[in-house]
Amino acid sequence: MVNITKKELEIDNELKKKIEFICSFCNTTPNIINGSIRKIDKTNLNYI
DSSP states (O other), X not given: OOOEEEEEOOOOHHHHHHHHHHXXXXXXXXXXXXXXXXXXXXXXXXXX
């Protein structure tokens, strides 16, 4: 039987501030979306 484990990812606030600072030089606004990792147990397959 195949078991799939899902884990939510959140971006650290410090990293988010650095990205926003870099984008301010380019006059753009970043669109940051939290994602997830899906891992199939007993294999080395991961989906982001």
